[in-house]
Amino acid sequence: MIPSTYYDIIRYPIMTEKTMLAYQMSRQCTFAVDRASNKVEIRKAVESLFKVKVEDVQTIRTKGKKKRVGKVLGKRPDGKKAIVTLQPDQKIEIFEGV
Numbered sequence: 001m002i003p004s005t006y007y008d009i010i011r012y013p014i015m016t017e018k019t020m021l022a023y024q025m026s027r028q029c030t031f032a033v034d035r036a037s038n039k040v041e042i043r044k045a046v047e048s049l050f051k052v053k054v055e056d057v058q059t060i061r062t063k064g065k066k067k068r069v070g071k072v073l074g075k076r077p078d079g080k081k082a083i084v085t086l087q088p089d090q091k092i093e094i095f096e097g098v
Helices: 017-026 039-050
Strands: 010-013 028-033 054-062 066-069 072-075 079-086
Touching: 010 039, 017 028, 028 039, 039 054, 039 079
Parallel strands: none
Antiparallel strands: 010 028, 028 079, 054 079, 066 072
């Protein structure tokens, strides 16, 4: 399925201690994104949703972990993350002050 809107491409921001440190040190924001989206679509989505200028986009495909509940063996879904580097004078409000 091809994402139809920018909200389908950018799922949610990933806010951990490691990602917040990366934001403070080098203006890198981390988002969970749709697995079918590419770097160009992610760049356009971030620029239009947050009204910022993007310098670089890096993507990471993550494998879902295998989990066991009793005898049943299952697997979490695979995912994709995007690390977006903003230009020097740009900032995103949801990453500020967390």
